[in-house]
Amino acid sequence: MEFINLRVKAIGRNPSVTLPRFEKRPEGFPVPTSKRNVMLEDQGWKHLPVYDRGSLVPGDQFEGPAIVEERLSITFLPSHSALSVDEFNNLIIDLVDIA
Numbered sequence: 001m002e003f004i005n006l007r008v009k010a011i012g013r014n015p016s017v018t019l020p021r022f023e024k025r026p027e028g029f030p031v032p033t034s035k036r037n038v039m040l041e042d043q044g045w046k047h048l049p050v051y052d053r054g055s056l057v058p059g060d061q062f063e064g065p066a067i068v069e070e071r072l073s074i075t076f077l078p079s080h081s082a083l084s085v086d087e088f089n090n091l092i093i094d095l096v097d098i099a
Contacts, residue, residue: 003080018087020088021088023058023085025059030056032066033050033051035043036046038067045064046058046065048066049062050066050067051069052068052070053070056068056091057085058086058087059084061082061084062080063077064078064083065077065078065079068083075091078095081095082094082096
C-alpha cells in the first residue's frame with residue numbers, strides 16, 4: 001500500500017489562556033546600565049544609553065536613540081522614537097515620521 005496524500009482534520013476546544021500582568025515600578029524611572037559608542041548614519045558617533053531588558057517594567061518609558069540588551073538579542077531604538085513597556089511586559093516602540 002502506498003499513500004500519496006493523506007490529510008487529517010481535527011476539531012477540539014482550546015483552553016482559555018490568561019496572560020500574566022506585571023506590576024509597575026513603584027516610583028522612579030529606568031536607569032541605563034551603561035553607555036556605548038554607536039555610529040548613526042545621520043548623526044555620526046553617539047554615546048547611547050544601554051538598558052537591561054530584564055530591569056524594564058510596565059510603565060517604563062524613554063526616547064531613542066538607545067539600546068535595550070537582553071541575553072539573546074539587542075533592540076535598537078532609533079532617533080525620533082519612543083519606547084514604553086505595557087502591562088504584559090512587551091516593548092512598544094512608536095516611530096515618529098519627521099518628514
